[in-house]
Amino acid sequence: MTSLFEPARLGDLVLPNRVVMAPMSRVRATADGLATPSMASYYAQRASAGLIVGEGTHPNAVGRSNPGTPGLHTDAQVAAWRQVTDAVHVNGGRLFAQIMHGGRVSHPDTTGLRPVGPSAVPATGEVFTPTGPQPTPVPRALDLTEIPEQIDSYAVAARRAVDAGFDGVELHGANGYLISQFLSSNANLRTDRYGGPVRNRVRFAVEAVAATVDAIGASRTGIRLSPGGVFWGVEETEVTALYRELLTELVRLEPAYIHLEATAEEEVLLELRRAWPGTLIMNPVLPMGPKQTGLAEAEHWLGLGADLISFGRAFLANPDLVERLRNHLPLAPDDESTYYQGGDDGYLTYSTYRYSA
Numbered sequence: 001m002t003s004l005f006e007p008a009r010l011g012d013l014v015l016p017n018r019v020v021m022a023p024m025s026r027v028r029a030t031a032d033g034l035a036t037p038s039m040a041s042y043y044a045q046r047a048s049a050g051l052i053v054g055e056g057t058h059p060n061a062v063g064r065s066n067p068g069t070p071g072l073h074t075d076a077q078v079a080a081w082r083q084v085t086d087a088v089h090v091n092g093g094r095l096f097a098q099i100m101h102g103g104r105v106s107h108p109d110t111t112g113l114r115p116v117g118p119s120a121v122p123a124t125g126e127v128f129t130p131t132g133p134q135p136t137p138v139p140r141a142l143d144l145t146e147i148p149e150q151i152d153s154y155a156v157a158a159r160r161a162v163d164a165g166f167d168g169v170e171l172h173g174a175n176g177y178l179i180s181q182f183l184s185s186n187a188n189l190r191t192d193r194y195g196g197p198v199r200n201r202v203r204f205a206v207e208a209v210a211a212t213v214d215a216i217g218a219s220r221t222g223i224r225l226s227p228g229g230v231f232w233g234v235e236e237t238e239v240t241a242l243y244r245e246l247l248t249e250l251v252r253l254e255p256a257y258i259h260l261e262a263t264a265e266e267e268v269l270l271e272l273r274r275a276w277p278g279t280l281i282m283n284p285v286l287p288m289g290p291k292q293t294g295l296a297e298a299e300h301w302l303g304l305g306a307d308l309i310s311f312g313r314a315f316l317a318n319p320d321l322v323e324r325l326r327n328h329l330p331l332a333p334d335d336e337s338t339y340y341q342g343g344d345d346g347y348l349t350y351s352t353y354r355y356s357a
């Protein structure tokens with residue numbers, strides 16, 4: 001079986017190990033969506049990952065889901081990311097930006113704009129705003145003529161990501177955000193070529209990947225997916241058919257990887273593994289579920305044919321996760337109360353393993 005600590009190729013990169021840091025929003029950016037020196041330190045501390053996938057980053061103003069998330073649509077944001085990408089590279093790491101358009105999971109109090117989505121169907125749940133959590137509003141359904149601009153926002157942000165020094169980008173196609181809303185059968189009620197049968201529901205995702213591949217090249221483009229996931233009220237019918245169709249279309253574009261979450265039965269995920277000839281990053285547990293990804297889950301999925309394994313909470317709490325896993329050292333627990341609280345506490349304060357005599 002492949003070891004977690006063997007090198008791997010990813011696009012044009014050689015990763016020294018197969019441990020990927022999963023994307024995690026930590027809402028420590030400025031009100032203008034600028035990355036900060038603390039963010040540079042946080043990612044630099046974790047540069048021994050084979051690959052870091054950075055936190056969800058909005059490609060335009062309307063796509064911002066939360067106050068405190070960083071953006072990639074202004075020159076100032078590009079300049080601010082430089083300190084982060086430089087810090088990771090100086091420490092020997094590799095960093096992709098996760099491009100996340102929130103779609104209907106957003107709020108006018110955060111963006112000054114009415115959120116958009118495939119249809120005028122609100123998400124379930126409450127979204128963070130500058131004055132605290134509020135119910136998600138009814139989005140404005142995108143007109144057919146507006147869809148190309150939203151698709152292009154991923155490609156333009158990808159170009160900006162490369163300008164900012166990122167090694168590539170991951171499109172956020174998971175967890176109930178815009179791409180996932182188009183894949184969904186209850187958030188997407190469109191009757192045009194972007195809604196209805198599976199070949200239409202995958203179109204937005206495929207066109208977003210195609211535009212990004214055109215902009216920065218296939219070897220620097222990945223996509224994250226959560227087959228069957230039910231985040232923010234999205235539901236998907238015909239999960240296997242939907243994702244088989246999506247992968248069939250994506251194969252032609254040859255992106256560097258797909259990043260799957262364990263949101264469906266293992267049997268379904270294995271079928272998708274077989275349908276995908278390229279690199280598979282597997283995130284082996286249900287996001288926000290009770291169980292975290294650890295060595296056992298990673299080895300299970302390497303045995304099932306995953307190429308790389310992503311770790312979220314374990315990496316959040318253990319900057320030296322690779323060394324800890326390699327040496328079977330205990331992992332520090334993460335503190336949920338500091339995920340989104342801002343500041344350096346619970347952000348820069350997790351230490352490397354301290355050996356005692």
Ligand SMILES: Cc1cc2nc3c(=O)[nH]c(=O)nc-3n(C[C@H](O)[C@H](O)[C@H](O)COP(=O)(O)O)c2cc1C
Pocket residue numbers: 022023024025026055056098172174175224261283285286287288291292293310311312313314339
């Ligand atoms: C604080 C936090 C923030 C997260 N933010 C994102 C995000 O921005 N984008 C994303 O795709 N997933 C996000 N996730 C989900 C993780 O990438 C991962 O799928 C999840 O934590 C499960 O993996 P784990 O058991 O290894 O933590 C987040 C998870 C956590 C804990």
